[in-house]
Amino acid sequence: xxxxxxTTPDLxxxxxxxxxxxxxxxxxxxxxxxxxxxxVQANLVIVPSDVAFDLLLFCQRNPKPCPLLDVTEPGDFExxxxxxxxxxxxxxxxxxVWRDGQLVDEPTDVRALWRSDLVSFVIGxxxxxxxxxxxxxxxxxHIELGVNVPMYVTNLPCRSAGRFAGPLVxxxxxxxxxxxxxxxxxxxxxxxxHGTPVHFGDPAALGIADPTRPEFGDPVEVxxxxxxxxxxxxxxxxxxxxxxxxxxxxxxxxxxxxLTDLRDVDLEGE
Amino acid sequence: xxxxxxTTPDLxxxxxxxxxxxxxxxxxxxxxxxxxxxxVQANLVIVPSDVAFDLLLFCQRNPKPCPLLDVTEPGDFExxxxxxxxxxxxxxxxxxVWRDGQLVDEPTDVRALWRSDLVSFVIGxxxxxxxxxxxxxxxxxHIELGVNVPMYVTNLPCRSAGRFAGPLVxxxxxxxxxxxxxxxxxxxxxxxxHGTPVHFGDPAALGIADPTRPEFGDPVEVxxxxxxxxxxxxxxxxxxxxxxxxxxxxxxxxxxxxLTDLRDVDLEGE
Numbered sequence: 198x199x200x201x202x203x204t205t206p207d208l209x210x211x212x213x214x215x216x217x218x219x220x221x222x223x224x225x226x227x228x229x230x231x232x233x234x235x236x237v238q239a240n241l242v243i244v245p246s247d248v249a250f251d252l253l254l255f256c257q258r259n260p261k262p263c264p265l266l267d268v269t270e271p272g273d274f275e276x277x278x279x280x281x282x283x284x285x286x287x288x289x290x291x292x293x294v295w296r297d298g299q300l301v302d303e304p305t306d307v308r309a310l311w312r313s314d315l316v317s318f319v320i321g322x323x324x325x326x327x328x329x330x331x332x333x334x335x336x337x338x339h340i341e342l343g344v345n346v347p348m349y350v351t352n353l354p355c356r357s358a359g360r361f362a363g364p365l366v367x368x369x370x371x372x373x374x375x376x377x378x379x380x381x382x383x384x385x386x387x388x389x390x391h392g393t394p395v396h397f398g399d400p401a402a403l404g405i406a407d408p409t410r411p412e413f414g415d416p417v418e419v420x421x422x423x424x425x426x427x428x429x430x431x432x433x434x435x436x437x438x439x440x441x442x443x444x445x446x447x448x449x450x451x452x453x454x455x456l457t458d459l460r461d462v463d464l465e466g467e
Numbered sequence: 468x469x470x471x472x473x474t475t476p477d478l479x480x481x482x483x484x485x486x487x488x489x490x491x492x493x494x495x496x497x498x499x500x501x502x503x504x505x506x507v508q509a510n511l512v513i514v515p516s517d518v519a520f521d522l523l524l525f526c527q528r529n530p531k532p533c534p535l536l537d538v539t540e541p542g543d544f545e546x547x548x549x550x551x552x553x554x555x556x557x558x559x560x561x562x563x564v565w566r567d568g569q570l571v572d573e574p575t576d577v578r579a580l581w582r583s584d585l586v587s588f589v590i591g592x593x594x595x596x597x598x599x600x601x602x603x604x605x606x607x608x609h610i611e612l613g614v615n616v617p618m619y620v621t622n623l624p625c626r627s628a629g630r631f632a633g634p635l636v637x638x639x640x641x642x643x644x645x646x647x648x649x650x651x652x653x654x655x656x657x658x659x660x661h662g663t664p665v666h667f668g669d670p671a672a673l674g675i676a677d678p679t680r681p682e683f684g685d686p687v688e689v690x691x692x693x694x695x696x697x698x699x700x701x702x703x704x705x706x707x708x709x710x711x712x713x714x715x716x717x718x719x720x721x722x723x724x725x726l727t728d729l730r731d732v733d734l735e736g737e
Contacts, residue, residue, distance in 0.1 A: 250520040253527065254538055258548065268524055270629060278528065278626070356548070359540060388658070 208232045213280065213456035217288035225290045226305050228452035230324065235461055237390075238454035239266055239279070240320040240431045241289060242438060243307075243447040246271040249316035251359030255437060256318065258356040262365055262433030264321035264389040266457065266464075272313040279457040285317050291450030298442030307447055315447075322431050322454060323368055325390035325461045326383070330370075333383050338371050338417045345452075346370070347411035348430050352404025353395075355433060363437040367395060367403065367427040369411070371419040377426045384428070389464040396427040403427060478502045483550065483726035487558035495560045496575045498722035500594065505731055507660075508724035509536055509549070510590040510701045511559060512708060513577075513717040516541040519586035521629030525707060526588065528626035532635055532703030534591035534659040536727065536734075542583040549727040555587050561720030568712030577717055585717075592701050592724060593638055595660035595731045596653070600640075603653050608641050608687045615722075616640070617681035618700050622674025623665075625703060633707040637665060637673065637697040639681070641689040647696045654698070659734040666697040673697060 208216055208225070213236035219225040229238055244252055249271070256263035267276040274285045286308045294302040294310065304310075323346070327337050339346045346368045353365040372380060377397050384393050400408045408425065409416050413432055419425050438446055449455060478486055478495070483506035489495040499508055514522055519541070526533035537546040544555045556578045564572040564580065574580075593616070597607050609616045616638045623635040642650060647667050654663050670678045678695065679686050683702055689695050708716055719725060 246520070250516070250523060253520065253523050254540070257523065257527070257535055257538055265527055268527055270524070 209234060212236060213458050216456040217280065217283055220290050220305075221284065221287045223305065227290055229290060229454045229456065230452060233456050234328070237266070237279070237457045237459040237461055237464060238322050238324045239457055240322050240434070241285065241449040241455050242318040242320065242434055243285070243315050244318075244438070244443060245312070245445060246314040246316050248360055248441070248443060251361050252318060252434075254358035255355070255361040256320070256434065258358055259433065260388075261392055261395065261429035262355065262431065264391060265318065266321050266389060266459070267319040269317040271316050274311065274317065276317065276319050276457070279319055279459050280455075281458070285455070286311055289449050289453055289455050291453035293448045293450050295438070295443065295446040295448070297444060298439050303450055310447065318434075319455060319457070320431055320434060321390040321464060323391055323428065324454070325464050326387045328461055329383050329387065330380055333379065335376050335380050335383065336370075336372060339415065342417060344417065345414035347416050348413035348432055349400075349403065349405045349408075349427075350412045350436070355437065360441045360443075361437045363433070363440045365395070366413070366430045366432040366436055368414075368430040369408075369417075369425045369427050371417060371423040372426050373422055374424060377424060380426065386465040391429050391431070394426050394428050398424050400425060479504060482506060483728050486726040487550065487553055490560045490575075491554065491557040493575065497560055499560060499724045499726065500722060503726050504598070507536070507549070507727045507729040507731055507734060508592050508594045509727055510592050510704070511555065511717075511719040511725050512588040512590065512704055513555070513585050514588075514708070514713060515582070515715060516584040516586050518630055518711070518713060521631050522588060522704075524628035525625070525631040526590070526704065528628055529703065530658075531662055531665065531699035532625065532701065534661060535588065536591050536659060536729070537589040539587040541586050544581065544587065546587065546589050546727070549589055549729050550725075551728070555725070556581050559719050559723055559725050561723035563718045563720050565708070565713065565716040565718070567714055568709050573720055580717065588704075589725060589727070590701055590704060591660040591734060593661055593698065594724070595734050596657045598731055599653050599657065600650055603649065605646050605650050605653065606640075606642060609685065612687060614687065615684035617686050618683035618702055619670075619673065619675045619697075620682045620706070625707065630711045630713075631707045633703070633710045635665070636683075636700045636702040636706055638684075638700040639678075639687075639695045639697050641687060641693040642696050643692050644694060647694060650696065656735040661699045661701070664696050664698050668694050670695060
């Protein structure tokens with residue numbers, strides 16, 4: 198760490214570019230929540246160009262779970278719209294490599310795997326609206342508890358596109374009805390970060406059999422006077438990707454997001 | 468016309484599906500403004516699948532001029548998201564056929580030209596927000612005058628994508644500053660119909676040399692106390708298409724739009 202320009206405490210208030218540079222130097226391999234506060238963190242999905250139209254169409258047809266922030270042209274590893282100068286092969290703290298739908302490796306650099314036909318999808322993430330909820334004085338239970346957000350596979354199908362299909366995956370945050378209304382108002386500003394909730398109340402309406410056993414993340418208590426509030430979740434495209442059993446794909450490692458140059462406020466509005 | 472279920476006056480208050488059925492029956496070959504009031508009218512661009520990723524990426528990168536309402540899979544002529552049961556080969560009153568970037572035909576039916584590799588793009592149109600402006604008591608000068616909206620090629624480049632590149636094309640409506648502010652508030656609701664203006668005031672800031680000579684449509688007067696207000700225009704993707712000189716493409720004939728089942732209010736919000 199002697200030569201690193203940044204230490205972990207610095208990265209919390211550093212710009213997104215500083216987090217990327219630290220990843221690129223090999224000095225950050227851990228999760229990104231809490232880093233570069235105010236900068237947009239994003240999901241990453243990388244696929245060969247022969248399925249890129251299908252995946253782009255899947256995202257276009259399912260914008261709430263898959264809000265596109267940037268898509269590169271084949272072979273280009275620089276997401277010019279959201280982080281000019283960045284290198285998607287090195288600038289995340291962790292990656293997952295998939296072959297035939299199976300997780301085969303979790304490297305911290307994918308330069309050796311790069312191909313001229315790879316297309317990268319940078320997709321908005323819930324961290325953006327959670328920061329806005331906290332700023333508005335609204336509770337985000339899993340952050341209070343220091344655990345991962347509970348995520349559930351629903352019985353609502355996404356609109357399919359070519360090889361990509363699958364259920365909507367949702368994240369859940371418990372709130373009182375008044376808080377849920379205020380949260381809806383806040384999240385309506387962030388159409389490029391999952392936007393408004395997709396449901397509140399009865400878990401069975403989404404086909405969730407046991408709310409205490411989320412498919413991903415950790416369970417959190419819904420207290421007296423609260424209802425579960427459900428948002429479309431960025432795990433949805435990853436679930437569709439796994440279901441498609443592509444010969445080759447790369448994603449970010451969960452919680453190890455791509456830091457953009459966008460500010461959270463940039464995801465507001467149109 | 469004897470057996471037609473619809474006559475021209477009926478179509479003004481008919482649903483979008485009735486306009487489509489009339490086109491399909493060959494009984495409507497004229498322009499669509501004023502028909503199926505309250506239903507969303509849309510631009511149509513059809514290209515072979517080998518350039519569909521590039522065009523989808525161009526639209527994703529330039530959402531203000533190219534707000535996607537629906538994109539079909541290769542060979543599918545039914546836009547399931549916006550008009551289930553519709554047939555994009557027959558349900559518009561007029562088409563344009565392009566070969567090597569040249570306009571070669573203006574048929575009223577493209578079934579004979581259909582190919583299993585064609586991908587259709589249904590793109591939002593300014594009629595949606597103009598109806599909302601009129602509802603809000605705001606002036607839409609070219610409608611008052613019964614002429615076509617003035618459109619200008621700007622010096623602002625779109626973000627390119629593969630084979631598609633070109634300048635932003637804008638439409639112009641004269642308003643007082645207070646009207647322009649109110650119009651911005653109204654149009655902010657319609658992110659899938661060009662959204663808020665891109666500029667107001669000095670035409671030179673957009674590279675417009677002579678405001679009295681629009682590249683498309685008709686000039687309209689900017690009166691004392693008014694400023695020109697500019698919106699991103701759906702002609703932009705057509706300009707990029709022409710510039711790409713594709714071997715084959717089909718578009719709607721100008722003013723001869725595709726009537727969807729969506730209501731104008733459906734284009735509000737997220």
